[in-house]
Amino acid sequence: MASLLICFTQTPYSSSTAQEGLDFALAATNFGHTVSVLFKDDGIFQLVKSDSIKGVKNHSKRLASMPFFDIESCFVCQLSATRRGVNIDDVMNAIDASFVTAAQQIELISSSDHVVTF
Numbered sequence: 001m002a003s004l005l006i007c008f009t010q011t012p013y014s015s016s017t018a019q020e021g022l023d024f025a026l027a028a029t030n031f032g033h034t035v036s037v038l039f040k041d042d043g044i045f046q047l048v049k050s051d052s053i054k055g056v057k058n059h060s061k062r063l064a065s066m067p068f069f070d071i072e073s074c075f076v077c078q079l080s081a082t083r084r085g086v087n088i089d090d091v092m093n094a095i096d097a098s099f100v101t102a103a104q105q106i107e108l109i110s111s112s113d114h115v116v117t118f
Contacts, residue, residue, distance in 0.1 A: 001032040005112035008043035012059040018046055021118025022062055029069040037066070038108060039097070040077035043118075044084060047076065047091045063095055075100045075108065 006025045010017040028035050039047055046059060066074070074097040081087065081099065091097060100108065109115055 001034065002113040003034040003111070004028055004036070005108055005115045006035060006037045007115060007117040008037060008039045008046055009041040009117055011042045012046045014042075017118050018043070018059060019062075021116075022059070024116065024118070025066070025071060026069045029071060035069075035071045036073035036075070036108065036112065037071060038075045038077065038100070038105065040080045040105070042080075042084075044076055044080050044086050047095060047097065048086060066095070072096070074098070075105075077102075077105060 004025075006021060006028075008018060008021050010021075012018045025035050025037060046063065066072075074095055076091065076097045076099050078099040078101055088099070
């Protein structure tokens, strides 16, 4: 099957984009695809510890379920985090994510069969 890189670029609760991206990533593993995720731009706020919003699925709990779906390659854009004042201590403990440079992101993208951005 294909290797997919899912890029999350939106905040978790500003629209349904983050939820749809996560649904896509989880569903792709059910079809045998190898899935890696990259949080960049405002998407890094999906990893920041926050309270859930009433009436909306708690996004951080759903992200924490990724290892159960064999999504274990999680990356955070170092430049996006720096520009937004997010450091490693701000990132949720439930997700084992590695900070990557721009050069490493290019390598991730080029080594993936498909890149899908949400």
